[in-house]
Amino acid sequence: MKKLSLLLTLTLGLFIASCSSDDDSGSKNNNCVTxxxxxxxxxxxxxxxxxxxxxxxxxxxxxxxxxxxxxxTFHQFISAFEQLGSCN
Structure with a gap:
């Protein structure tokens, strides 16, 4: 069940991020978000x-x-998760 939750989270995040039109070409390397x-x-x-x-x-x-x-971009990827929950 844990792997299924991770897989669903990743799949949904990639799907939403790939549909986004935002651009953050200046994302910082090694930037981490929870x-x-x-x-x-x-x-x-x-x-x-x-x-x-x-x-x-x-x-x-x-x-x-x-x-x-x-x-x-990393920003697009995280923005998708921010729509589903909270990120910091």
């Missing part, structure tokens, strides 16, 4: 760190995964 999103009655806390190369390191429940932003 987001809390409620899915299926459970609050999921995930850390997202901009690698500065078009990828993000996602850390959830002690597991790390590198995700390709597929052309979206």
């Amino acid at each position: 987001c809390e999103i409620e899915l299926f009655g459970t609050v999921n806390t995930t850390d997202y760190c901009d690698n500065g190369d078009g990828t993000v390191t996602v850390t959830a429940e002690g597991e790390e995964e590198v995700v390709d932003l597929e052309g979206a």
